[in-house]
Amino acid sequence: ADTAAADTTAAEKTASDKTYIINTDTTFAPFEFENEKGDLVGIDMDILKAVAEDQGFSYEVVPVGFSAATTALEAGECDGVIAGMSITDQRKEKYDFSDPYFDSGVGMAVLADSDIDSYEKLNGQNVAAKIGTEGCKFAESIADKYGFTVTQYEDSATMYQAVLAGEAVACFEDYPVVGYEISRGLGLKLLPTIEAGNSYGFATMKGENPELVEMFNKGLANIKANGKYQEILDTYIAK
Numbered sequence: 001a002d003t004a005a006a007d008t009t010a011a012e013k014t015a016s017d018k019t020y021i022i023n024t025d026t027t028f029a030p031f032e033f034e035n036e037k038g039d040l041v042g043i044d045m046d047i048l049k050a051v052a053e054d055q056g057f058s059y060e061v062v063p064v065g066f067s068a069a070t071t072a073l074e075a076g077e078c079d080g081v082i083a084g085m086s087i088t089d090q091r092k093e094k095y096d097f098s099d100p101y102f103d104s105g106v107g108m109a110v111l112a113d114s115d116i117d118s119y120e121k122l123n124g125q126n127v128a129a130k131i132g133t134e135g136c137k138f139a140e141s142i143a144d145k146y147g148f149t150v151t152q153y154e155d156s157a158t159m160y161q162a163v164l165a166g167e168a169v170a171c172f173e174d175y176p177v178v179g180y181e182i183s184r185g186l187g188l189k190l191l192p193t194i195e196a197g198n199s200y201g202f203a204t205m206k207g208e209n210p211e212l213v214e215m216f217n218k219g220l221a222n223i224k225a226n227g228k229y230q231e232i233l234d235t236y237i238a239k
Helices: 002-017 043-055 066-074 134-146 156-164 175-183 210-225 228-236
Strands: 019-024 058-063 095-097 102-111 126-130 149-153 170-174 188-200 203-205
Touching (some): 126 134, 126 156, 134 170, 175 188, 210 228
Parallel strands (some): 126 170
Antiparallel strands (some): 095 203, 102 170
């Protein structure tokens, strides 16, 4: 028992002395985005900060884009990723995920004055999606059935611009993300149908940083219990 306690203390000391490198996306509001001051803010950033403060660990955030973040994680260039990443069975084969911190879903957005109101009206058209996301996965899964093509983009802002510029007639995106942008004046509208999505989780490479996942889970439970978690959501998602 004394040996186990000593090992635990040593592990905690190592974790507290380390500065974890956490990669994230660049434009995935309201989860991570730059505010008018150029600071990286959002739900993910605030949750990570609150969890780290609760658990007493240090970290540095590196915004590189979603696909680049997962590539860096697999190459050992960062310790974890928080970027609105859906927890899927396929990803769980490579990554250790925290407990879910947000439940999402996929929506389709079109131009505000578009007459497209169903997947059937996408026949013969091009749609936009962000590479490596649940929105992209869903769009590709129904592309043949509804007769449209999918063009992939590296970030959400470029994807939205493709629709605004007429390069695509629609885009598929996690509904809180595109909904947030529409509420801020983006000239798109979100169709009522929301496809069931996966929960978001904080990810590390499988077996690499178990103490970090454990701390994230403990901190998440604590900020949910003390009201901080809901306060963060209310800051970015209007009721």
